Amino acid sequence: MTASADSIKLMPRVSVPPQPLLAAATVEWLPVDSLLFDETNPRLSSDDRLDEDGGDSQEQVLLHLWRDFAVDEVALSIAANGYFPHEPLFVAHEDSRAVVIEGNRRLAAVKLLREAPLRNLVGATDLPRITAAQRARLDTLPVLVLSRADVWQYLGFKHVNGPQAWQSYSKAQYIAWVRNTLKIPLDEIARRIGDKHATVSRLYTALMALQQAEAAGTFYVDDRAKAHFSFSHLYTGLNYSGIQRFVGYDPAKTATAKPIPTAKLSAFGELCEWLYGSRSKDQPALVQSQNPDLRILDEVLQSKNGVAALRQHLPLAVARDISKGDERLFRESMVGAKRALQEARARLLTGYAGEPDLLETAEDAVQLAENIFEEMSRVRAGTRRGRSQRSGR
Numbered sequence: 045m046t047a048s049a050d051s052i053k054l055m056p057r058v059s060v061p062p063q064p065l066l067a068a069a070t071v072e073w074l075p076v077d078s079l080l081f082d083e084t085n086p087r088l089s090s091d092d093r094l095d096e097d098g099g100d101s102q103e104q105v106l107l108h109l110w111r112d113f114a115v116d117e118v119a120l121s122i123a124a125n126g127y128f129p130h131e132p133l134f135v136a137h138e139d140s141r142a143v144v145i146e147g148n149r150r151l152a153a154v155k156l157l158r159e160a161p162l163r164n165l166v167g168a169t170d171l172p173r174i175t176a177a178q179r180a181r182l183d184t185l186p187v188l189v190l191s192r193a194d195v196w197q198y199l200g201f202k203h204v205n206g207p208q209a210w211q212s213y214s215k216a217q218y219i220a221w222v223r224n225t226l227k228i229p230l231d232e233i234a235r236r237i238g239d240k241h242a243t244v245s246r247l248y249t250a251l252m253a254l255q256q257a258e259a260a261g262t263f264y265v266d267d268r269a270k271a272h273f274s275f276s277h278l279y280t281g282l283n284y285s286g287i288q289r290f291v292g293y294d295p296a297k298t299a300t301a302k303p304i305p306t307a308k309l310s311a312f313g314e315l316c317e318w319l320y321g322s323r324s325k326d327q328p329a330l331v332q333s334q335n336p337d338l339r340i341l342d343e344v345l346q347s348k349n350g351v352a353a354l355r356q357h358l359p360l361a362v363a364r365d366i367s368k369g370d371e372r373l374f375r376e377s378m379v380g381a382k383r384a385l386q387e388a389r390a391r392l393l394t395g396y397a398g399e400p401d402l403l404e405t406a407e408d409a410v411q412l413a414e415n416i417f418e419e420m421s422r423v424r425a426g427t428r429r430g431r432s433q434r435s436g437r
Contacts (some may be wrong), residue, residue, distance in 0.1 A: 071132050073184040076158065079135065079151055080143050081105040086214035086221075087113070087148075087203075103165060109152040110166040119153035122182075123172045127154065132186035134195055145192055146199060154182050196222050200237035213275035216251035219244055230299055245299045250279035253293070253304050253312060260306075262313025269321025269329050277319045277331055277338060284342035290351070291315055315345075318354060330360040340364050385409070 081102055109115050133147035144151050156168050158179055163171060174182075203210045204218060222228050230248060234241040257263040265273065281287045288295060292308035304312045318341060321329035331337040340360055344350035350367025358366070368376075396402060 069188040069190060071129070071186045072189060074135065074142060074187050075184055076151075076154055076182060078142050079133070079185065079187075080141055081109070081148050081151065082143050082145050085145075085148060086217040087210050103162075105148075106152055106155065106162065107166050109149060110156070110168060113149055115149050115152045115156065116168065116171065118149050119157055119168075119171050122150075122153050123157055123174055123178070126178070126181060127185060129186045132188045135187040135189050136191055137189065142187075144187075145190075146195065151185070154185060158182055193226055196226060196228075197236045200233065204237050204239060211275070212247065212279065213251075213273055216247035216275065216279070219248050220251050223248060224301065246279045246282065249293075249299050249303045250275065250282055252299075252301050253282070253291075254278070254316070256302055256304050257309060257313050257316060260309040260313070262309050263316040265320075267322050267324050269323055269327065273320070274331075274334070277334055278316070280334060281315075281319065281338055281342065284339070286342040286344075286346040287315065290345040314355070327357065330354070343367065381413075 083102075083105055085105075127150075131147075131150070133144050133151060135142050136145050137143075156163050156166070156171060157174050163169065200218065200222065204215045210218070219230075219233060222233055223230060228236075230244050231241050234244040237244075254263070254265060258265065282291075282293055283295070287293075291312040292305040293303055297303075317325070317327060318330045320331075321327050331341055337360060344354060344360070344363045344367045347367035349369070350363050353363035353366040354360075
């Protein structure tokens, strides 16, 4: 089993901090049929839902890995070159089961190469058929038997801040597991995995807030309108002052498992529905893209009228206008009109060649400007008279 240049590209190396437990562990060879996928792997409960009919089964995990994580590339490499013994799987013995906690893609590739029914299950019709001799060489795989606690730093470096990074929701789940289960402080997690403390804290806080909402029944991640879960909308939004005030989040406090005050969980549930929508309520997400929608939402939430508009299920742009009020909108319109006319004048000599329709447009603009000016003058005169009358009393 020799590695080719192509196969090395498919299975890249990672530089990680020294791990004494890994260095001291002895490689064992275990039967493939005894190895199970890790159904609690953060990657598998991340940005895209598992199929609704049984998301925790081994077959569903295999389907998810095949669909979303380029298992075919790994399978093609193994079919051509065999399994490289210097890339052992990490296995934890849990409840008398051998669970692969690192290397699920490689395990999926081997199982699909070995088993035609599994290929049919996931639709892997293009994978090469291996010979009986090749299949026999894949009867067992090299593993390092370790507990999850033994390798959290390695996995955190590799998948949270390393070259094979998970999606943000998966990162947050892993950080939360290390913090809540292993009781490792967030600043130490950040230091050990080579990430910024602020980033680790934001990911943890946003996930804890979501768990609070689910426990309180104010929002469920699985009820979101879209299959893709844009977790970054939430952990980024919690940095905005308007959103912070609306949900009662105080960023000055140390990251906690309950960042949202109990009295504000209903408001936090509303925020999540505006961010992600609700399938059960047939409500689409208001935030379609982080820029500029998230900042617009933050602005709207700083106005009582804006919040009322959102609660009436009005579009985000309409809620923004309502939050600004007529006076601000009028001022912005006037300033914008002046700026547009200044830009038109700057381009007049090079952009206008005597077209009559543009001249008519300019004439209409002049008439409209005169009408606005006359009306504003009458309003101003009336305001002055009112002030004079009040002062003379």
